[in-house]
Every structure is written in structure tokens, then in C-alpha cells.
Amino acid sequence: MKHSPDIFPDDMAALKALLLTEREKNKQLMAQNQYLLEQFRLAQHKRFGQSSEAHEEQLDLFNEAEQIADEGIEPEKESISYTRNKPKRKPLPQDLPREVIIHDIADEEKVCDCCGGELHRMGEDKSEQLEFIPASIKVIEHVRPKYSCRTCEKKETQVSIKQAAVPVSPIPKSMATPSLLSQVITSKYQYSLPLYRQELLFVQHGVELNRKTLSEWMLKCAELFKPIIERWHELMLQQPVIQADETTLNVISEDKVKCYMWLYCTGSDSPQDNGIPNMVLFDYQASRRGQCAVDFLQDFKGYLQADGYAGYEQTQAKLVGCWAHARRKFIEAEKVQGKNKTGKANWAISHIKKLYRIETQIKALSSDEKLNQRQEKALPLLNQFKTWLDKSALQVPPKSAIGKAIAYSLNQWPKLIRYTEDGQLNIDNNRAERAIKPLVIGRKNWLFANTARGAQASATLYSLIETAKANGLIPFDYLNYLLTELPRATTNIEALMPWNFNNR
Structure with a gap:
């Protein structure tokens, strides 16, 4: 296709300027096209590709050629043979209750088919099967006899009645025992089972516990755990390093479209004796403003490891990248x-x-x-x-x-x-990301919180679950212990810390 001669200026300077302008436009269009192509490929990968980065973290599997060259190691030639191992089933724990069933032949069959002689027992074969017994529910009926004086009764005077005190309970005047509350809490906040599904499970056992009742129990338990959370908060601010992360949370009663659950943690994912306690604290806030981190961290001046979110810049901490x-x-x-x-x-x-x-x-x-x-x-x-x-x-x-x-x-x-700068720091913030992941997974099941009070209760209960796990405890056992001990007026709060649980 030929261009009309009148579209090009006769002046060489003007022609050069036109060409430069067109070249710049073409460069911008190519950059825009490349950007859109990248976004398309990235969207394709997010939808159809592998989302896990686990293969990137198996760092001990890498043995790059340049490293061998840098270290002056001469690679050896060797023949590698691969053998396929058959998977072996692990034996079942010996401490489980066992029922032994012997499958023996009849006495009249214990004779030789050839000569009629008596057969002797030369050995045996054993195999194991795992039997599942559904959870059992029982009613604990508390009876408190009343005592009075018959002599005083005859005198028609004021009669004093003696009776044993009401047993302490996590939730007064409630049918819920520590074990029942622990089961409901771990089912939702550890195994992501929403309350309405737990309601259906209780129906299968012939017990009607509607989700409203279960929800009220969660709120009251969170209030009972408040001294534990406050103590953890105090201890966390005394540590040299804190890691942080945040994720969105839908709260129906809030005007804002997105609320946030902030996470702060210290220590590691597993128990270790390094002087730094393993703690995980969730903090519900209606926004992602940096002031939320400022309010939680107060005057903390240690290391704070987080992602690149600018809100953490408002704190007094020394920020560490990821x-x-x-x-x-x-x-x-x-x-x-x-x-x-x-x-x-x-x-x-x-x-x-x-x-x-x-x-x-x-x-x-x-x-x-x-x-x-x-x-x-x-x-x-x-x-x-x-x-x-x-x-x-x-x-x-x-x-x-x-x-x-x-x-x-x-x-x-x-x-x-x-x-x-400091050997106590980590190269990344994966510790916090792993700690917040259970909430992200659970959010896919229960979707939202109804009220800010419910979101705050969830923050408390998630904190207990994740801190128990970080200290190598079974969350159900730890919660059951706290729900039994906290209602008692003489409870020593330090004895209830998770790192002291096994020493009780």
C-alpha cells in the first residue's frame, strides 16, 4: 500500500520529528501489548497452573553447576541405578486399645490329611485393622443434697439449709463442659467445620444444639480466655523479633467492604529451647491502616518482619524484609x-x-x-x-x-x-504466612463473621489454637485444661502458659 505524498512534510526537520513521534508511539504500543500478554499468561497460570511454591523451598535438592565450579569440585562420573521401593504401611500405635480375635480351625481339623497324626502349632500370621468408634456423648448429672435441722423446723424459726457449692463451670448455668466447648472450638478453628455443620452432627447423636447457642458459647469462651491473650501480648512486646501479616475478613455488621485480621507471632513453628516463646496472636481490625499495627505494637522498638506493606512504616520497629x-x-x-x-x-x-x-x-x-x-x-x-x-x-x-x-x-x-544484621532473624516471613493460613482456609468454609464481636472472638480462639500447635500441644487438650482451670479464682496465670503445660 502506497502512502499519499501529501501526508509527509517537505521539511526534513518536520519529517524527522514525525518519524520520532511515530517511533515513540510504536514503542508504547509494543510495551502495552507486552504488558497485556504478561497479564494474560499470569491469569492463565493462576487459573490452570500449579499454585504451590513448595518446589522452590526444597533448597537442599539443588546442586547447581556453577556452585560446583566455584568451589573447584571435579564432578565424578558414576552410574546411578534407581530401584522402586514398594510402599510400606506403618504399624498402628501400640498404645491404642486392642481387641484380639483368633481365627482358628476346628479341633477335628487338627489332624494330618496324609497319616492322621495330630498337628502341632508351628506359628501364626497377624494382620491389623483399624476400627473407628464414633464419638460418644454422655450426660453428667450434678446432684447437691440439701440439709436442714428438724429441731429448728419444729420451732418454726428460720431454718438454715446447708448444701455443697455449685461446681465451677466455664459458662455458668450452661450445659457445656470444658470437653464439649473444646470440641466445638477445635472443630471450627482448627478443622474449619462451621457451626451449622456441627449442629447437624449433634443431631445425629440425638442432641439439639442450635448454632446460635454454639455461637454464644464461643463468645463467652473468648471472654474467659482474655487474661491469657493479654499476658501473651505483654510477653510478645518483650521479644527481640516479631513477625506480622494480615488478611481480609468479611464482617456483615461493618459498613466497610473489607475488614482485616492482623497476625503477629514470635518464636518458630515448633517447640525449641531458644529462649523465645512460641506465640501467635490474631488481632481483628476494621481497616488496614498502619495505625492498627501502631496500636498493637505500642512502643515496640525491636525487629518487625513483614511484607512490603507501607503501613508498618508507621511503627517504631526496625523493619525486616521478606x-x-x-x-x-x-x-x-x-x-x-x-x-x-x-x-x-x-x-x-x-x-x-x-x-x-x-x-x-x-x-x-x-x-x-x-x-x-x-x-x-x-x-x-x-x-x-x-x-x-x-x-x-x-x-x-x-x-x-x-x-x-x-x-x-x-x-x-x-x-x-x-x-x-542479627542471627535471630529469618530470611523470610514464611513463619507468619504459615500461621495465618488456617484462617484463610477456614474462611472458605464459614465465609464471614456476623459481628465485630464475633470476629474478635475468632481472633482469640485462633490465637489459642495456633499457639498450642506451635508449642507442640494438642489444641483440644490445652483448651480443655484452660477451660477447667480458668474459672477457678485461685488460678496462677503463669502456670497456664503453653510452655508450662507439660510441667503441670
């Missing part, structure tokens, strides 16, 4: 660059793996030893990564997936390298 979030940005960039293609995202992910590999190697070391290893091994890698980020930021479109990943890392850089 390499899992930084890596996730590059993983998204890798997904949108197309199949069988490699680019800058691949290099970044490979480099971050080296940082994680160091953390795997020093996992069992003390805090001081971790700090030394990070200073020696991680800092050179971080400096190399920063140089690459600065250079790459000038080479990629800022609105592209890889451009956003690079910008995120550069913006967060002072926080991302802070984990090398």
Missing part, C-alpha cells in the same frame, strides 16, 4: 515470559536460591554462628544481586513483570538485607 515476597515477584515474571524461555527472572531466582541454601546449611547453628556465616557467605551474594538489580532496572520496561519485580527488590533493599 525474601519470599521478593522471590515471588520474579517467579511471576518467569511464568509470563513463555514456555521454554529463559531470561532475567531465571537468573534472579537462581541467585536467591543460593541465599536460601546458606540458610539451610546454618539452620542448626546458634544465633551468633548464623550471623557470622551470613556475613561471610550471604553478604557477597547480596552485593552481587544489588549490582545486577541496578543494571537491570535500566534495561527493562518498568511496567513489565520483570520490571516490577526488580523495582520491588530495589525499594525493599534496606529491609531485605537486614536479616544479615
Whole structure:
């Protein structure tokens, strides 16, 4: 197709300006097209692709060629043979109740078919089956005899009546025992079973417990647990490191479309004797304003590890970044660059793996030893990564997936390298993300909270469940213990801490 000659200016300067303008427009259109293509590929992956990042965290499985070369190790040639092991069923626990059933032949069959001689027992074969006995429910009837004086009765004077005191109960004048309340709490907040489904389960046992009653029990239990939560809050603010995260929560009675459940935790996912107690605290708030974190953390000046949310900047804490979030940005960039293609995202992910590999190697070391290893091994890698980020930021479109990943890392850089300042810090915030995950899973089942009071109760009960799990306790047992001890006026709050549970 030929262009009409009158659309081009005769002046060479004007023609050059026109060409430059058209070239810039074409560049913008190409960038916009690339951006839309990346968004389409990312949406496809989110819908149809693998959502788990577990393969990224199996860091001990990586053995990159460049690492071997850097360390001067000569790879050996060896033949590898693979044998397929048949799966073996684990034996059932020996402490379970057992019923032994002997399947024997009749006495008249215990003779030899050839010579008629008596057969002797040469051995036996055993097999195990697991029998499930549905939960049993029983009624505990409390009888309190009354006593009075017959002599006083005849004198028609005021008669004194003696009677045993009413047994303490988690919820006065309620039929709920500590074990029943523990069962309802763990069913919803540990196993994500909504109250309306629990109502149906009780009906199967011939007991009518409507969800309104169950809901009131949860609110009253949360109020009973308040001293425990307040003590944990005090202890948490005394720790050197706190990790935080937040997620949305729908509350019907609130005017806002989105409310938030904030999470704060210390320690680790499992019991360990490092002087830092394992605690998980959920805090319901009607917004995501940074003031929510300020109110919870008060004048905390230790390390606060979180994602890149700007609201945490308002606190007095020293913020620590999360390499899992930084890596996730590059993983998204890798997904949108197309199949069988490699680019800058691949290099970044490979480099971050080296940082994680160091953390795997020093996992069992003390805090001081971790700090030394990070200073020696991680800092050179971080400096190399920063140089690459600065250079790459000038080479990629800022609105592209890889451009956003690079910008995120550069913006967060002072926080991302802070984990090398203290051996008590983690390379990422996965501890908090794992702690908040049960709420996210449960939210898919119960969907929303009716009132702010109910959301606050959920925050309390989730805190108890997750803290019990972090301390290696069975949540049902710990809750049952608290519900039994808390109603007593002489209860020592320190004795009820989860790290003292096994010493009671």
C-alpha cells in the first residue's frame, strides 16, 4: 500500500520529528501489548497452573553447576541405578486399645490329611485393622443434697439449709463442659467445620444444639480466655523479633467492604529451647491502616518482619524484609515470559536460591554462628544481586513483570538485607504466612463473621489454637485444661502458659 505524498512534510526537520513521534508511539504500543500478554499468561497460570511454591523451598535438592565450579569440585562420573521401593504401611500405635480375635480351625481339623497324626502349632500370621468408634456423648448429672435441722423446723424459726457449692463451670448455668466447648472450638478453628455443620452432627447423636447457642458459647469462651491473650501480648512486646501479616475478613455488621485480621507471632513453628516463646496472636481490625499495627505494637522498638506493606512504616520497629515476597515477584515474571524461555527472572531466582541454601546449611547453628556465616557467605551474594538489580532496572520496561519485580527488590533493599544484621532473624516471613493460613482456609468454609464481636472472638480462639500447635500441644487438650482451670479464682496465670503445660 502506497502512502499519499501529501501526508509527509517537505521539511526534513518536520519529517524527522514525525518519524520520532511515530517511533515513540510504536514503542508504547509494543510495551502495552507486552504488558497485556504478561497479564494474560499470569491469569492463565493462576487459573490452570500449579499454585504451590513448595518446589522452590526444597533448597537442599539443588546442586547447581556453577556452585560446583566455584568451589573447584571435579564432578565424578558414576552410574546411578534407581530401584522402586514398594510402599510400606506403618504399624498402628501400640498404645491404642486392642481387641484380639483368633481365627482358628476346628479341633477335628487338627489332624494330618496324609497319616492322621495330630498337628502341632508351628506359628501364626497377624494382620491389623483399624476400627473407628464414633464419638460418644454422655450426660453428667450434678446432684447437691440439701440439709436442714428438724429441731429448728419444729420451732418454726428460720431454718438454715446447708448444701455443697455449685461446681465451677466455664459458662455458668450452661450445659457445656470444658470437653464439649473444646470440641466445638477445635472443630471450627482448627478443622474449619462451621457451626451449622456441627449442629447437624449433634443431631445425629440425638442432641439439639442450635448454632446460635454454639455461637454464644464461643463468645463467652473468648471472654474467659482474655487474661491469657493479654499476658501473651505483654510477653510478645518483650521479644527481640516479631513477625506480622494480615488478611481480609468479611464482617456483615461493618459498613466497610473489607475488614482485616492482623497476625503477629514470635518464636518458630515448633517447640525449641531458644529462649523465645512460641506465640501467635490474631488481632481483628476494621481497616488496614498502619495505625492498627501502631496500636498493637505500642512502643515496640525491636525487629518487625513483614511484607512490603507501607503501613508498618508507621511503627517504631526496625523493619525486616521478606525474601519470599521478593522471590515471588520474579517467579511471576518467569511464568509470563513463555514456555521454554529463559531470561532475567531465571537468573534472579537462581541467585536467591543460593541465599536460601546458606540458610539451610546454618539452620542448626546458634544465633551468633548464623550471623557470622551470613556475613561471610550471604553478604557477597547480596552485593552481587544489588549490582545486577541496578543494571537491570535500566534495561527493562518498568511496567513489565520483570520490571516490577526488580523495582520491588530495589525499594525493599534496606529491609531485605537486614536479616544479615542479627542471627535471630529469618530470611523470610514464611513463619507468619504459615500461621495465618488456617484462617484463610477456614474462611472458605464459614465465609464471614456476623459481628465485630464475633470476629474478635475468632481472633482469640485462633490465637489459642495456633499457639498450642506451635508449642507442640494438642489444641483440644490445652483448651480443655484452660477451660477447667480458668474459672477457678485461685488460678496462677503463669502456670497456664503453653510452655508450662507439660510441667503441670
